[in-house]
Amino acid sequence: MVFTYFFSKNINKILYSSAPHAFFEMRFIVRTIFPTEAGNRAVKDPNFTKNIEDFMKNTKAEAAYFTEINGDRTGVFIVDIPSADMIPVIAEPFFLMGAKVEFHPAMVLDDLKKGLSVALK
Template sequence: MRFMLKVNIPVESGNAAAKAGKLGETIESILADQKPEAAYFTDNHGQRTGFIFLEMKEASQIPAIAEPWFLALDASIELHPVMIPDDLAKAGPAIDKAVKKYASHTHA
């Protein structure tokens, strides 16, 4: 299953790694191990942030994905399942079923 890993690197630990000349090298090393489909870097809430898209077959892989970011950069992470357009197309029948069952209900 495809997941989006959001990595937020605190300013202090990111600055310390940058000043030591290790920020890029550390990120490159983690990405080389994780072999993501794609990785994008930007800012989020004033922190260096990565949006990394990767495949996971089972939940037991979460520590191998999360721990390098925690240990090397004191990062916080979020991990979310995501879909590509083909996945969304396959979900069509489930969406239709939910619409038929729940869309006619009124919400208070």
């Protein structure tokens, strides 16, 4: 399956390389939204949950949640992304399965405090 191949062959090489961009990471909420037909096809694949587990392992996802949003199957992953070139590496396998993918920068409370201390000076 494309999902397994794409992640196993590419993500570790890019995420954990010694390239300069690998030292900066930013936390993102990655939301994958599977419309009904695409979701039905995806969950019928016997490797679907293994592929999700592999994705979480390879991206070192901090957390993952699965829910329904607006009637669509949705996965929400918290991941650190070292640079913008990782966005297609993460998104394309989901796009190929018919999902919509969103990336939202996210902060923990300490990040918010640090940012506000600078912004409010």
